[in-house]
Amino acid sequence: TPGSEKTPLSLAFDAIRGSLTDAVAVPAGYTAQVLIPWGTPLNSQAPSWSEDLGFTPEIQANSVGMHHDGMHNFALDEKNASRNFLLALNNEYIDQGALWAPQGGATNASDGARPADEVRTEINAHGVTIVEMKKAGNGRWRHMPNSSYNRRYTSATEMELGGPVAGSDYVKTKYSPDGTRTRGTNNNCANGYTPWGTYLTCEENWPGYFIKDAGREMDDNRIGISEGRGRYGWETAAGDASEVDDEFTRFNATPTGNSATDDYRNEPRTFGYIVEIDPYTGARAVKRTALGRFRHEGCWPGKLVEGEPVVFYSGHDSRNEYIYKFVSDAVWDPADANRPGANYDRLAIGAKYMDKGTLYVARFNADGSGEWLPLTPDAQTQDGRTLAQALNLSANDLAGVIINTCDAADLMGATPMDRPEWGAVDPASGDVYMTLTNNSDRTAEDTAATYTNGGSDIDELGVGYGTAPTNAPNPRADNSAGQVIRWREGGDATRFDWEVFVFGAAVNDADNYSGLTELNQFASPDGLHYDDRGDEQGILWIQTDNGYDNVTDYTNDQVLAVVPQNVSQAQGDAAVIGGGDQAQLKRFAVGPNGCEVTGIFFTPDRTAMFINIQHPSNWPSAEDATAETQGTVRPRASTVVIQREDGGEIAV
Numbered sequence: 001t002p003g004s005e006k007t008p009l010s011l012a013f014d015a016i017r018g019s020l021t022d023a024v025a026v027p028a029g030y031t032a033q034v035l036i037p038w039g040t041p042l043n044s045q046a047p048s049w050s051e052d053l054g055f056t057p058e059i060q061a062n063s064v065g066m067h068h069d070g071m072h073n074f075a076l077d078e079k080n081a082s083r084n085f086l087l088a089l090n091n092e093y094i095d096q097g098a099l100w101a102p103q104g105g106a107t108n109a110s111d112g113a114r115p116a117d118e119v120r121t122e123i124n125a126h127g128v129t130i131v132e133m134k135k136a137g138n139g140r141w142r143h144m145p146n147s148s149y150n151r152r153y154t155s156a157t158e159m160e161l162g163g164p165v166a167g168s169d170y171v172k173t174k175y176s177p178d179g180t181r182t183r184g185t186n187n188n189c190a191n192g193y194t195p196w197g198t199y200l201t202c203e204e205n206w207p208g209y210f211i212k213d214a215g216r217e218m219d220d221n222r223i224g225i226s227e228g229r230g231r232y233g234w235e236t237a238a239g240d241a242s243e244v245d246d247e248f249t250r251f252n253a254t255p256t257g258n259s260a261t262d263d264y265r266n267e268p269r270t271f272g273y274i275v276e277i278d279p280y281t282g283a284r285a286v287k288r289t290a291l292g293r294f295r296h297e298g299c300w301p302g303k304l305v306e307g308e309p310v311v312f313y314s315g316h317d318s319r320n321e322y323i324y325k326f327v328s329d330a331v332w333d334p335a336d337a338n339r340p341g342a343n344y345d346r347l348a349i350g351a352k353y354m355d356k357g358t359l360y361v362a363r364f365n366a367d368g369s370g371e372w373l374p375l376t377p378d379a380q381t382q383d384g385r386t387l388a389q390a391l392n393l394s395a396n397d398l399a400g401v402i403i404n405t406c407d408a409a410d411l412m413g414a415t416p417m418d419r420p421e422w423g424a425v426d427p428a429s430g431d432v433y434m435t436l437t438n439n440s441d442r443t444a445e446d447t448a449a450t451y452t453n454g455g456s457d458i459d460e461l462g463v464g465y466g467t468a469p470t471n472a473p474n475p476r477a478d479n480s481a482g483q484v485i486r487w488r489e490g491g492d493a494t495r496f497d498w499e500v501f502v503f504g505a506a507v508n509d510a511d512n513y514s515g516l517t518e519l520n521q522f523a524s525p526d527g528l529h530y531d532d533r534g535d536e537q538g539i540l541w542i543q544t545d546n547g548y549d550n551v552t553d554y555t556n557d558q559v560l561a562v563v564p565q566n567v568s569q570a571q572g573d574a575a576v577i578g579g580g581d582q583a584q585l586k587r588f589a590v591g592p593n594g595c596e597v598t599g600i601f602f603t604p605d606r607t608a609m610f611i612n613i614q615h616p617s618n619w620p621s622a623e624d625a626t627a628e629t630q631g632t633v634r635p636r637a638s639t640v641v642i643q644r645e646d647g648g649e650i651a652v
């Protein structure tokens with residue numbers, strides 16, 4: 001209520017020390033329970049996990065995928081939403097050493113042809129897992145084997161294309177001569193969700209899975225598809241005579257026929273999107289191309305207002321890449337809100353809000369203002385041409401602009417950022433937070449020869465990302481600790497105000513601008529989540545990914561909590577928060593050795609916090625590891641639920 005005094009939320013736990021163990025460390029009075037590690041059977045068609053289990057394509061297709069990352073919960077009915085829900089979970093990539101441990105590693109992992117069934121297994125370890133979760137009377141959680149909701153989407157599952165690119169010449173292939181379908185989703189890193197009850201899974205480092213011949217189109221060059229061997233050499237496998245002959249060769253975009261519908265030259269153009277999944281029905285997933293084509297980290301809905309457009313934010317996680325915003329043409333109708341558990345066509349609602357709208361890219365000005373620059377064919381580029389002219393497209397070719405999203409953003413003068421990762425929106429204020437994880441290609445000087453994004457050298461298309469000099473939101477050269485920025489939208493769709501919220505650093509770093517201490521120093525912020533407390537102040541949660549050379553005595557990968565000051569309080573001389581104030585930024589959890597802590601949500605009653613542990617080195621069954629047994633466990637990415645021993649609300 002305007003004018004009323006509110007008691008500020010305070011964090012009611014003791015910040016924990018850093019640690020270097022094969023366990024998840026949590027504050028006193030909290031427990032951490034491991035759930036659904038990679039390889040957990042989803043139904044009776046897969047055997048129970050064992051250290052020596054040999055995986056087949058069938059076993060992996062019926063088990064939890066590998067390398068858990070973004071995730072979200074979907075209630076089956078509102079009343080029991082904090083006890084029973086569908087978990088939608090990204091399986092970003094694989095650890096071949098763990099997957100093929102019983103046979104001593106992958107076959108021909110680095111050269112030569114891969115065996116077909118190994119590749120099929122690896123394809124099935126990627127994608128998305130949907131699994132029903134339930135809380136028992138004793139407070140412990142478990143997954144529901146054989147739930148009819150349990151299913152997998154993999155890097156081979158048929159998917160539809162939606163939005164401007166669907167049906168265009170850019171995506172016609174032998175598999176889909178009309179350009180409306182493709183197979184698989186890849187490198188599903190962070191995630192999003194919609195008010196109409198669907199899951200958004202986001203294609204990040206997919207270019208590494210494709211190869212192409214030398215000198216292909218500028219869009220492929222710009223985004224980084226290589227001319228050598230794919231990340232796991234999937235394109236080298238030979239299908240069985242009984243299988244379609246393009247099962248693996250589709251990962252090689254080299255033209256082999258006379259036209260696009262004879263081969264897979266366009267296959268990489270069917271990747272790089274936000275993918276919408278209805279977790280309740282298993283309907284065919286749809287790639288929403290209107291939200292742009294790049295290495296999408298994730299996709300986060302803006303504050304939802306009846307009668308106003310629906311907004312989504314997304315970052316391109318590469319060095320000196322950009323932040324984007326999509327604004328729907330349709331305005332929000334609460335009648336479209338999710339009806340949990342019901343079986344109806346949510347993807348038709350998705351088409352209404354996500355297939356038609358405007359994609360913008362962000363320019364951050366040094367004075368704290370910002371502009372959203374439209375990526376439409378008729379937008380005026382910095383040199384006065386239209387985007388269509390500058391990209392050599394026909395005048396109304398929105399699909400062409402989307403295919404070349406990165407080049408279009410260069411031409412408009414977007415600001416190159418320090419690797420945008422997760423976003424989070426304060427449900428009360430609508431303020432948007434985003435992690436900028438680190439950037440080894442940020443230079444102190446304007447090295448014009450290699451500064452190609454957002455700079456003056458806009459005629460040089462297809463040059464790929466290079467180095468970029470420091471700028472206002474990315475002020476540290478060779479930035480290895482990262483920062484979190486936030487912005488507030490302005491009066492129309494094209495203006496915003498921004499500031500750096502907190503800088504990562506080690507205590508003794510010369511550029512420890514936020515005054516971090518032993519109990520909250522961090523680097524490489526990645527995951528981000530904002531508590532939903534309606535109109536009340538919530539907690540911002542920050543997760544980290546990567547070690548930090550300046551801190552060697554404990555693992556860097558952790559979860560921190562902070563109650564942000566609002567933007568108006570923080571302006572002026574306090575544009576960054578005071579990290580030395582333990583009430584404001586506190587370490588809540590630390591992950592096991594070698595891991596990245598990622599994926600985060602709370603049950604609606606906020607008594608259970610779910611996180612993911614990705615690429616651990618010796619976990620989850622090595623809590624008692626001695627020096628002799630360190631590194632001997634076949635590691636498994638897992639979900640972890642953190643709860644209070646007294647069953648109360650987390651952190652307050």
Ligand code: FEO
Binds near residue numbers: 092
């Ligand atoms: Fe897959 Fe940008 O993290």
Ligand code: CA
Binds near residue numbers: 069092596598614
């Ligand atoms: Ca990761």
Ligand code: CA
Binds near residue numbers: 190
């Ligand atoms: Ca990430």
Ligand code: CA
Binds near residue numbers: 421437526545
């Ligand atoms: Ca990361």
